[in-house]
Amino acid sequence: MMDLSSINPVVLVASLMVAATPILLAAIGELIVEKSGVLNLGVEGMMITGAICGFIIAVESGSPVIGFFAAALGAALLSSIFGFLTLVLLSNQVATGLALTLFGLGLSALMGQGYIGIKAPTTSPLNFGVLGDIPLIGRILFSHDWMVYLSLALIAGTWAFLKFTRAGLVLRAVGESHDAAHALGYKVIRIRLLAIMFGGACAGLGGAYLSLVRVPQWTEGMTAGAGWIALAIVVFASWKPWRVLLGAYLFGGITVLQLNLQAAGATIPVELLSMSPYIITILVLVIISADRRRAALSAPADLGKPFHATS
Amino acid sequence: MKLKSLLTSAALAAGLATGAAAQDTTTVGFVYVGPVGDGGWTYQHDQGRLAVEAAYGDKVETIFQENVPEGPDSERVMTQMALAGADIIFTTSFGYMDATNAVAARFPDVKFEHATGYKREHPNVATYDARFYEGRAVIGTIAGHMTETNKIGYIASFPIPEVIQGINSSFLHAQKVNPDVEMSVVWVYTWFDPAKEADAANALINNGVDVIMQHTDSTAPQAAAQAANEAGGRVFTFGQASDMSNFAPSPRIASIIDDWAPYYVKRVGMVMDGTWESGHSWGGMPEGEVVIGPITEEVPAAVKAEAEAMIAAITDGSYHPFTGPIMKQDGSVFLAEGEVATDVQLVTMDFYVQGMTGEIPQ
Structure with missing residues (x-):
């Protein structure tokens, strides 16, 4: 006797998008970073720094929009430390990225001392006028806040940038072979630094979406592993923007769906429901990336390798 | 340091x-x-x-x-x-x-x-x-009175006896004052993940729950309930482990506070003077380790008085939250009329009481 009538599909889709957006933002940023040949494992640290920067500025200014900008800026600044260490001082990317996560978690806890238990200004859904009144579709497509649309636009923009623009081609070239790109006269370090900062800004937006919309409040350590999920999604999506979108929405969607199924009293074992977001996301992305040779091609060849101009 | x-x-x-x-x-x-x-x-x-x-x-x-x-x-x-x-x-x-x-x-x-x-x-x-279940009995009583949809939500962490005691205790006492009450349990398999706790709270609210209890550590469910109330909802919560008074007077209408200070001070003192011994300590309201935080004005005076009477009875030892008759979910007898659960029965509790729906994950 499964009574699932209490699950409202429209509300479900809305909460699915809210749940997926933080991971989506962080993952699309990391995709650009990795496409440029840099592996930044500090996504979690940048997200949480963005979460607190955005929260503080939104509370102080009363404007969530300014808060989101501050989040992007703060996390981009943090990521530039990573950029300086790995690109200029040639430190190990894996170790530096892990250190960035630890640093971000500590820094955000320190910054957030006076902001525990405070309410953030509300980010309300955009008003699309008549469009929002279309039954069902209107509620599903036109009832979200602007960050949801921005995150979707970022996916489309990243895809178009990598596929159709000269700058995107240069970025990919740097990620495939930094020596060849350097020989052609491209500024490898500058391009990578910009990519890292873009990745930081996106992760910061994702973090701020947690503290300003999804939860919405500041709690220490509130990202609770979302950054690692984003990193995993980039790899499983074989560095393709639309697959990142699919992965993030699958993961976020199934997380929300399984909680709703539990709340509605579905007679599916809870153990299965709880592992389903991980299993289904991995399965789907692995299956669509099943062609090994093509999957290997989409991984940037110089991912994680240090670059030194004189070598 | x-x-x-x-x-x-x-x-x-x-x-x-x-x-x-x-x-x-x-x-x-x-x-x-x-x-x-x-x-x-x-x-x-x-x-x-x-x-x-x-x-x-x-x-x-x-x-x-x-x-x-x-x-x-x-x-x-x-x-x-x-x-x-x-x-x-x-x-x-x-x-x-x-x-x-x-x-x-x-x-x-x-x-x-x-x-x-x-x-x-x-x-x-x-x-x-x-003995968190002592506090659960009190907030279960309040929840049973406060719910209008007769649906209480429970965000549970892991299926261990401590959590199951809390679910059973709050359900038994909510049911006692409101026989129509139902409890939806959502297992999140984490002690601390604000985003997931918020999602769980929202899932419960979307399914018609209007009182939420949590056995997870963050204040995210409180914030989710607050957001729902601002959008015109009527959802109440209870502070968990800490008072969470930032969310009072509503949605947070009371809380279970864990006060570990007396125990820690005592045990460290015993290490200092060499009298420390192994053993198991299970303190509750009488020892001051489980405290109910301020009950806010959202709760009607009669309900508040009932809750306070229960606190007094548990504190002076005249009432045990698990006093028979209590049936298990499958209809078998857990405690006969007037029988009080032993500590061993409590720490090995792995079943729901009668009236609960759903199953405990293994």
Whole structure:
């Protein structure tokens, strides 16, 4: 006797998008970073720094929009430390990225001392006028806040940038072979630094979406592993923007769906429901990336390798 | 403090230390599962740590480590603390149980205290817990009166006896004052993940729940309920582990506060004067370890009075929340008329009581 009538599909889709957006933002940023040949494992640290920067500025200014900008800026600044260490001082990317996560978690806890238990200004859904009144579709497509649309636009923009623009081609070239790109006269370090900062800004937006919309409040350590999920999604999506979108929405969607199924009293074992977001996301992305040779091609060849101009 | 402990362990490694025992100060270690600023479970343990510092001043030094995952990593943290000269280490989450006993075997001179567990494999391991189910009985009573949809939501962490006691206790008492009440349990398999806790709260609210209880550590469900209320909803919550008074008077209408300070001060004192012994402590309202935070004006006076009468009865020992007749979910008898649950029955509780829907995950 499964009574699932209490699950409202429209509300479900809305909460699915809210749940997926933080991971989506962080993952699309990391995709650009990795496409440029840099592996930044500090996504979690940048997200949480963005979460607190955005929260503080939104509370102080009363404007969530300014808060989101501050989040992007703060996390981009943090990521530039990573950029300086790995690109200029040639430190190990894996170790530096892990250190960035630890640093971000500590820094955000320190910054957030006076902001525990405070309410953030509300980010309300955009008003699309008549469009929002279309039954069902209107509620599903036109009832979200602007960050949801921005995150979707970022996916489309990243895809178009990598596929159709000269700058995107240069970025990919740097990620495939930094020596060849350097020989052609491209500024490898500058391009990578910009990519890292873009990745930081996106992760910061994702973090701020947690503290300003999804939860919405500041709690220490509130990202609770979302950054690692984003990193995993980039790899499983074989560095393709639309697959990142699919992965993030699958993961976020199934997380929300399984909680709703539990709340509605579905007679599916809870153990299965709880592992389903991980299993289904991995399965789907692995299956669509099943062609090994093509999957290997989409991984940037110089991912994680240090670059030194004189070598 | 951290730097100091690092230096101490470095000195030990170099064989230069004369041994912490030679010093006058007692070093007390705390292993936390979440951040000190979670506003809930870990925050309260840290308040206990600060109470130890306040009570003993210079005679005591405390060290702590936050965000320690349950599992092998906790073993490393405990080992480090023991090497850093800790005399007593409090490990404050259920999942540290095996790690605590493993490390205790290697450091027989260090005392270990494991919260909410039951394994004491070595003479230097003690366990302690609080009777949270006493508090659950009180908020269950309030919840049964406050719900209009007759649906109470429960955000549960892991299917362990401590959590199941809480679910059963609150359901029994909600049902007592409101026979139509139903309880939806959502298992989130985490102690601390604000985003997931918020999602769980929203899922419950979307399914018609109007009173939410949580057995997770963050204030995210409170914030989710607050957001729902601002959008025109009517949802109530209870502070968990800590008072969470930032969300009073509504949605938070009362809270269960864990006060570990009396226990920590007592046990550290026993280490100092050499009277520490292994054992299991299970204090509740009478010992002041489980406290109900202020009941706000959202709750009608009659309901508040009923809750306060129950607090008084539990505190003076005249009422036990698990007093028969109580049936199990499958209809068999758990407690006969007038029978009171023994502690063994409570710590091994692995079933729902009659009237609960759903199954406990294995």
